Amino acid sequence: xxxxxxxxKLIEHFRALPGIGPKxxxxxxxxxxxxxxxxxxxxxxxxxxxxxxxGFCTTCFNLSDRNPCEICASEKRxxxxxxxxxxxxxxxxxxxxxxxxxxxxxxxxxxxxxxxIGPEKLRIRELLVRLQSSDVKEIIMATNPNVEGEAxxxxxxxxxxxxxxxxxxxxxxxxxxxxxxxxxxxTLAKAMExxxxx
Amino acid sequence: xxxxxxxxKLIEHFRALPGIGPKxxxxxxxxxxxxxxxxxxxxxxxxxxxxxxxGFCTTCFNLSDRNPCEICASEKRxxxxxxxxxxxxxxxxxxxxxxxxxxxxxxxxxxxxxxxIGPEKLRIRELLVRLQSSDVKEIIMATNPNVEGEAxxxxxxxxxxxxxxxxxxxxxxxxxxxxxxxxxxxTLAKAMExxxxx
Numbered sequence: 001x002x003x004x005x006x007x008x009k010l011i012e013h014f015r016a017l018p019g020i021g022p023k024x025x026x027x028x029x030x031x032x033x034x035x036x037x038x039x040x041x042x043x044x045x046x047x048x049x050x051x052x053x054x055g056f057c058t059t060c061f062n063l064s065d066r067n068p069c070e071i072c073a074s075e076k077r078x079x080x081x082x083x084x085x086x087x088x089x090x091x092x093x094x095x096x097x098x099x100x101x102x103x104x105x106x107x108x109x110x111x112x113x114x115x116x117i118g119p120e121k122l123r124i125r126e127l128l129v130r131l132q133s134s135d136v137k138e139i140i141m142a143t144n145p146n147v148e149g150e151a152x153x154x155x156x157x158x159x160x161x162x163x164x165x166x167x168x169x170x171x172x173x174x175x176x177x178x179x180x181x182x183x184x185x186x187t188l189a190k191a192m193e194x195x196x197x198x
Numbered sequence: 199x200x201x202x203x204x205x206x207k208l209i210e211h212f213r214a215l216p217g218i219g220p221k222x223x224x225x226x227x228x229x230x231x232x233x234x235x236x237x238x239x240x241x242x243x244x245x246x247x248x249x250x251x252x253g254f255c256t257t258c259f260n261l262s263d264r265n266p267c268e269i270c271a272s273e274k275r276x277x278x279x280x281x282x283x284x285x286x287x288x289x290x291x292x293x294x295x296x297x298x299x300x301x302x303x304x305x306x307x308x309x310x311x312x313x314x315i316g317p318e319k320l321r322i323r324e325l326l327v328r329l330q331s332s333d334v335k336e337i338i339m340a341t342n343p344n345v346e347g348e349a350x351x352x353x354x355x356x357x358x359x360x361x362x363x364x365x366x367x368x369x370x371x372x373x374x375x376x377x378x379x380x381x382x383x384x385t386l387a388k389a390m391e392x393x394x395x396x
Contacts, residue, residue: 002290004263010248013241018229024217030287031216032245033252033261040249043211044242047230050208051238054231063231065202089228092200 007033059130061106061123063088071103078102080137084127084156086110086144094142102140105130110148111155124156131163138166145172205231257328259304259321261286269301276300278335282325282354284308284342292340300338303328308346309353322354329361336364343370 003011007029014025032040056062057069064070071077071091081102085091091104107122131139139160143149157167172190174183183191201209205227212223230238254260255267258280262268269275269289279300283289289302305320329337337358341347355365370388372381381389 002293004252004261004268006244006248006251006263007261010244013244016237017226019222019225026287026290027217028215029248030285033248033286035249037249039214040245044245046204046208046211047238047242047245050204050227050231051233051235053204054202063202063205065204070202087228088231089224092224095200 060104061108061126062091062104076101080135081140082127082130082136082138083140083142084153085142086149086152090142090144102138107143107152110143110152112148119155122152124159127156128159131160131165136165138168141167141169145170258302259306259324260289260302274299278333279338280325280328280334280336281338281340282351283340284347284350288340288342300336305341305350308341308350310346317353320350322357325354326357329358329363334363336366339365339367343368 002008010029010032011025014020014028015022017025020028032043035043053065054063055065055067057064057067057072059068059072062069062071066073078101082105083094083100083102084105084107085094086107086109088106091106094100094104105123105127107124107127109117109122111117111119111122130136139156141153141157143152153169157169160167171194172187173194174180174187174191180188200206208227208230209223212218212226213220215223218226230241233241251263252261253263253265255262255265255270257266257270260267260269264271276299280303281292281298281300282303282305283292284305284307286304289304292298292302303321303325305322305325307315307320309315309317309320328334337354339351339355341350351367355367358365369392370385371392372378372385372389378386
């Protein structure tokens with residue numbers, strides 16, 4: 001036994017976190033032991049508090065400490081436009097843009113038959129229920145620009161089109177500040193295809 | 199405000215940990231929110247438990263959940279040899295070797311005038327006290343092979359030599375499995391200087 005039991009346990013817990021390798025886990029654990037007692041208590045407290053206070057908004061399924069969440073409850077937001085994203089992190093990314101004033105719907109994943117994630121595991125049914133009781137005009141599919149995200153966008157678009165809704169997909173193209181030389185062919189082809197008049 | 203308060207607080211706490219950048223902190227925080235409630239509780243509990251149960255051994259100042267620590271209390275260890283290291287992590291590294299059977303003394307740092315770390319901030323006085331009441335024969339200086347570690351080893355060696363103790367320094371040389379081509383000149387010079395008969 002290389003480490004004393006409480007330390008070994010802490011290392012194991014850190015090791016289970018994403019992006020934390022064995023060496024980082026040891027480093028973090030020793031750092032915690034080196035912290036002031038109050039700081040360590042505050043860290044543990046923040047973990048507990050976040051878990052206890054944060055739940056899902058039952059309208060958009062974003063993470064929130066109130067229900068409905070701030071965005072769904074806001075009078076300033078355009079409730080006739082719903083942006084559909086995969087994860088709560090994606091809502092944060094959209095909000096960082098400060099340019100979208102509609103509301104959101106968080107699917108909590110993307111369709112992935114290989115991983116056994118079918119439509120029933122996503123919040124798609126909740127989206128359909130939500131659409132029945134509101135006068136939404138446009139649904140913007142902002143799932144990730146990868147195979148799973150595209151499939152999810154297509155799947156939901158096909159469900160919604162018959163309802164007479166406008167369903168759009170965020171554009172593919174070259175990232176701003178990117179380098180044409182290093183763009184992959186698929187992105188470049190999409191950028192050409194979606195070219196706009198100047 | 200981009201993140202809701204309890205989430206922002208958790209991100210900030212993760213951000214304060216070593217090697218965790220802003221993006222990793224966000225990723226870790228969302229991961230915690232995504233965990234089972236029991237797992238999150240266990241993580242917070244492990245932090246608290248490690249802080250509460252682990253203290254310093256008052257003999258060698260290594261981290262321990264008992265006092266004296268397992269190594270200092272062991273009958274199987276050679277108590278006439280003390281290996282002096284900078285940090286508790288260094289004890290773990292030495293123990294991984296499974297080849298040292300003496301005891302340790304953890305300084306909790308190295309001399310660094312630029313950072314205002316003088317001898318009084320290290321556990322040097324405690325080492326001297328410890329030597330007075332035991333029949334130690336050899337002190338192995340295993341501080342880090344950098345400027346601060348060398349200075350610390352030299353400083354302590356000068357304090358101990360007049361006491362008639364054998365004071366040694368771990369060898370410098372090429373790391374096993376290393377590449378001569380990429381060795382720095384100082385290491386290479388040390389490796390030549392410390393060459394042994396075959």
